[in-house]
Amino acid sequence: MSTDGSDSDPGRAVILDHLPHGRSEDDRPQYQKQPLAYAVTTENFRLVELTLLADASLSIGDRISIETDMIDVMRDVEYEDLSGGAQSELDYAIEEVIEDNEQRFVDFFNDAQPITTRLHALNLLPGIGKKLRNTILDERKRKPFESFAELADRVGGLHNPQEVLADRIMDEIREEDLKYRTFARREE
Structure with missing residues (x-):
């Protein structure tokens, strides 16, 4: 995971929530679910859902490059699509991006x-x-x-x-x- 570089780099994001076992509403067996993370980009505050590779290790608040090889798929999402945890972390992440x-x-x-x-x-x-x-x-x-x-x-x-x-x-x-x-x- 890359943690160097400026936060205004369009390829950086802050992790808002990490779901290592995928979405709870996903009815598939555990072994078929991919881990997910929700993040906000630091340059233009886009909300994204990241489908992660199985061995990805992330924590809430981590700043990552969205070019990292631990991400399988990235897609834009709306605020309502975020998990409850991601919604509650968003204010803090924005404040930190502004401060930094x-x-x-x-x-x-x-x-x-x-x-x-x-x-x-x-x-x-x-x-x-x-x-x-x-x-x-x-x-x-x-x-x-x-x-x-x-x-x-x-x-x-x-x-x-x-x-x-x-x-x-x-x-x-x-x-x-x-x-x-x-x-x-x-x-x-």
Whole structure:
């Protein structure tokens, strides 16, 4: 299992749940079931189901390359298709990806642009209205943000930017019919 490289590499994922004996609703005999894992990719937050080779050894929270030879089949899944354990781990995995890739997400605040004449990408984040958006835009003109701590210090009212981002990413993962997606891309 590969554990080196950047989390923003499109070929990396975080394991959300590992089912060494396959799905419980699978009625086939145990010896016919392949082990499964559910994961979220670190680059675009795609949810995937991994059919593993019999000798694969994984734990919840492991970061893996999805190019690894322990994966037999990988397929995209929806939030509702995840196991209960994977759904409950997803928040934690997203928070860790954000924390481990702080500059990538701070740069979102530095680089976000208008989507339409009436809507700015910053307004997609929960709790960011016109006033807070304008404060962020004014502050980043003076000097780009270098960290979440600096962002929170310089923009009054934005107390936990990581949590705001995590909430938006969860919305993008859960909601099928969102008009705008910034972080969680769906495969077409």
